[in-house]
Amino acid sequence: MFDYQGKAEMEGSDKKGSDTRERLIQAAGEIFAQRGFKGATVREISRRANANIAAVNYHFGDKEELYYEVLKNSLSSVIEKYPPDLGVTPESTPEERLHAFIRSLLFRVLDESRPTWHTRLMAREIAEPTAALEQMIENILGPLYGYLTVVVKQLISDKANDELVHNCMFSIMGQCLFYHNARHVISKLYHKKFGPEVIERLSTHIMRFSLGAMKDLGILDTPYTHK
Amino acid sequence: MFDYQGKAEMEGSDKKGSDTRERLIQAAGEIFAQRGFKGATVREISRRANANIAAVNYHFGDKEELYYEVLKNSLSSVIEKYPPDLGVTPESTPEERLHAFIRSLLFRVLDESRPTWHTRLMAREIAEPTAALEQMIENILGPLYGYLTVVVKQLISDKANDELVHNCMFSIMGQCLFYHNARHVISKLYHKKFGPEVIERLSTHIMRFSLGAMKDLGILDTPYTHK
DNA sequence: GTATGATTAAAACATTTGTTTGAATCAGTC
DNA sequence: GACTGATTCAAACAAATGTTTTAATCATAC
Numbered sequence: 001m002f003d004y005q006g007k008a009e010m011e012g013s014d015k016k017g018s019d020t021r022e023r024l025i026q027a028a029g030e031i032f033a034q035r036g037f038k039g040a041t042v043r044e045i046s047r048r049a050n051a052n053i054a055a056v057n058y059h060f061g062d063k064e065e066l067y068y069e070v071l072k073n074s075l076s077s078v079i080e081k082y083p084p085d086l087g088v089t090p091e092s093t094p095e096e097r098l099h100a101f102i103r104s105l106l107f108r109v110l111d112e113s114r115p116t117w118h119t120r121l122m123a124r125e126i127a128e129p130t131a132a133l134e135q136m137i138e139n140i141l142g143p144l145y146g147y148l149t150v151v152v153k154q155l156i157s158d159k160a161n162d163e164l165v166h167n168c169m170f171s172i173m174g175q176c177l178f179y180h181n182a183r184h185v186i187s188k189l190y191h192k193k194f195g196p197e198v199i200e201r202l203s204t205h206i207m208r209f210s211l212g213a214m215k216d217l218g219i220l221d222t223p224y225t226h227k
Numbered sequence: 228m229f230d231y232q233g234k235a236e237m238e239g240s241d242k243k244g245s246d247t248r249e250r251l252i253q254a255a256g257e258i259f260a261q262r263g264f265k266g267a268t269v270r271e272i273s274r275r276a277n278a279n280i281a282a283v284n285y286h287f288g289d290k291e292e293l294y295y296e297v298l299k300n301s302l303s304s305v306i307e308k309y310p311p312d313l314g315v316t317p318e319s320t321p322e323e324r325l326h327a328f329i330r331s332l333l334f335r336v337l338d339e340s341r342p343t344w345h346t347r348l349m350a351r352e353i354a355e356p357t358a359a360l361e362q363m364i365e366n367i368l369g370p371l372y373g374y375l376t377v378v379v380k381q382l383i384s385d386k387a388n389d390e391l392v393h394n395c396m397f398s399i400m401g402q403c404l405f406y407h408n409a410r411h412v413i414s415k416l417y418h419k420k421f422g423p424e425v426i427e428r429l430s431t432h433i434m435r436f437s438l439g440a441m442k443d444l445g446i447l448d449t450p451y452t453h454k
Numbered sequence: 455g456t457a458t459g460a461t462t463a464a465a466a467c468a469t470t471t472g473t474t475t476g477a478a479t480c481a482g483t484c
Numbered sequence: 485g486a487c488t489g490a491t492t493c494a495a496a497c498a499a500a501t502g503t504t505t506t507a508a509t510c511a512t513a514c
Contacts, residue, residue: 036266052462052463053463054462058461058462063501063502126408127408163428170409170413177408179397188360213435281474281494285491
C-alpha cells in the first residue's frame, strides 16, 4: 500500500504528474508533425510518452482519433495564443493592423524558440488535408482570412472588387507563409536563420512591400508614406 | 526488327507494350505525389503500372531507389519544359522578364490540364526534404533563384543590399507559390478554380503588385508605369 | 480491509508491407 | 528447334504496425 512507485515521476524529460492522456497528445503532436500520420507509429508515440502500447487505443480508440484530438488541441492552443484580434487597440489604423497581422503571422510560423509542432502540423494539414481540414478552416483559417479581408478592405477603396481584395490578401499571406514552406530550401541556399530580430525586419519588409504595392496600384484609400 | 509494337503509345490508362520500367515511374510518380513516400505502397504502384509486385525490386532494387528515380525524372521533365531562360528574348526588358518568370512559375504550379504530379512531388520534397533535396536544389531551385536574383537586381538600383534583394525575391516567389500550397484552403473558402485565364490574371496581378511595391520602396531602377 | 471501477502492463493477433525466391515466359541468336 | 539472357509471375517470407486481450495495479469509497 505504500509501495507506490511514482507512476509519473521524471518521465522522459522533466515534467511530472502529467496525465498519460496529456503526455500522449504532446508526444503524438511532435511525432505527427515530424513524420506525418502514416510515418508516425503508435509504438514511438507511446515510448516518447512513457506509456504502454495499448494506451493509445485505451484513451483514444484508435490512431486516427488520436490524430484528430491532437489537431483539435493544436487549434485551441493557436486560438488562445493568437486571438482573432491580434493585439491591436480599437484606435489602431489599418496600417497598424496590417503590420500587426503580418508580424503575428510571421512569428507564429517562424519562431523556433517555442514548441513548433503546432505550426508544422497545421501546415501539413493544409498541404494534404484529411477530414480535419474542415474544422481547421472553421475555427482558424476562416476567421483569419476574414480578419485580413476587413483590414485589406479598409486599406483599399471600395472601387476594388472582390477579386482584387482576394488577390491582395493572397499576396500578403503568400509572402508570410513562404518563409515557412520553403524554410529548408532558404536555409540551404542562403544559410539564413530566423531569429526574433530577423523576423522583425521581415515583417517590416512585407508590410512596406504590400502597402507600397497597394498604393501604387492606385487603390490605397488613405495616403500612406513609410518613413 | 519490324515487330516493334509501339512501346510508347497511349501508356496512360490501360495499354500494354509500354516498357515496364517507364510505366512504373509514371505510376509511382502519381502515387508518391498523392500519398507521400510512406503512404505509397509498391503493391498499388505495381497494380497501377500493370506490373508484377516484384517488378519494382527487379527494376530499381528497392522502393527508395524508385523514389529517387521518379524525382530525377521529374526534375529533367521540369527542366526541359521550363528552361532557365523562360522564353524571353535577349531584348526583353527586366519588367518583361519578371512577368515571364511569374507567369511561367504560376502555370507550372497551377495548370491542372497536364499531369500535375511533378509539381506536387517537388512541393512535397521541398516541404519535407529527403536526401534528394540536394539534387533538386542543384538542378532546379538554385538556377531558378539565381535567375530571379538577376532579374530583381536589374529592377532595383545597386543601392540595394543583398538582404533587400532576397526579401523582394521571396516576396515574389511567395506570392506565386501560395496558390499551390494553399490551394485546398482557397478552394474551400472561395470556391476558386484555376483555369488558364484565371492564372493569366493572377500573373498580371502579382507582377503589378511586385513592381508597384519595389517602385514605392524607392528602389526601382527604371521608372515603370502600368497601363 | 474489501469491493469497484479506472488505468496500466505484457503478450499475442491479424494485417499490411517491402522484399525475396524459384519457376515460367519472352525475345533474340545460332 | 534449341540455347541464352532478360523479364515476368505467383507465392512466400520476414519485419513492422495497429489493435485486442487478459491479467495486474492503482485510486477511491464503503
